[in-house]
Amino acid sequence: MHALRHIRLGDWLTLLSGGVCVVWLMLSLWSGELADKAVIRSGGKIFREVPLSRDQKIEVPGPLGISLILIQHRKVRIASDPSPRQYCVRQGWLEHAGEIALCLPNQVSVELLGSHKRYDSLNY
Amino acid sequence: MTSTTIKLDTTAEDHHVARMAAVALGLTVLEAAIPSPLPGVKPGLANIVTLIVLARYGWRTAAWVSLLRVFAGSLLFGNFLTPGFFLSLSGALLSLLVLACAQHLPSRWFGPVSLSIYAAFAHIAGQMAIVYLWLIPHVGIAYLIPIFAATALVFGTVNGLIAARFMDNEKTTYPLIK
Incomplete structure (x- = not known):
């Protein structure tokens, strides 16, 4: 050539x-589908649904105290939580649709959603 | 009443920059006539001129030609200070910035094709930054990034080859560059 x-x-x-x-x-x-919004639940009920476009801090009350949820650069993490073992805090940043962080003792969870919900599991 | 004429003192270099910018402008108008499947996907033929000017006259002249092309082009198309203008401006600025660094690569190994590809990627990166930060702050535009990147790679290569071709035999076949 x-x-x-x-x-x-x-x-x-x-x-x-x-x-x-x-x-x-x-x-x-x-x-992987990118997430659009975060659904924050407290005690099984939806506490708030927030878009990921704005950076913010959200305080969510639970039976043990306040869980602090951080939204930054389209990623979400639980920054602090009164639960004893801190699993949800140590899970770190979530960015893809379907990812979820649960703080069971404090009954707080944050789940990321995209434009449509993917399956949790499939049964035959 | 005496009429006064304002005369700007122009140097030969000014004329040269204006001439090159006019060529780039012509290519911009030309490619505006090419239908595009997606806004932003276009060959960027004017970058061929920028590349040739960069190689022959240095970065400063290339920056003049490129930015003059953006401003004059926007006046020509009537989109001065509209989002479209800022898209071209951010693309041109970022690719000039990248070219400023990339021109120091050893020319033994990196020719116009490399520079063109880097500039094309920088161009689309600058535009996507404006689109995301200002026009459409929605994560959905991320789906378009691979298409833009692939286009940048293809057209960057083609433009680089064309520029290399012109620089080969510009004295005989390209009288606009003296």
């Missing part, structure tokens, strides 16, 4: 890394 002689070694590297970049973007942005 006549045009190919203009492509030098580094250009091939650039092309390759560009291709890898595009494939990675496709895999990461087209596979």
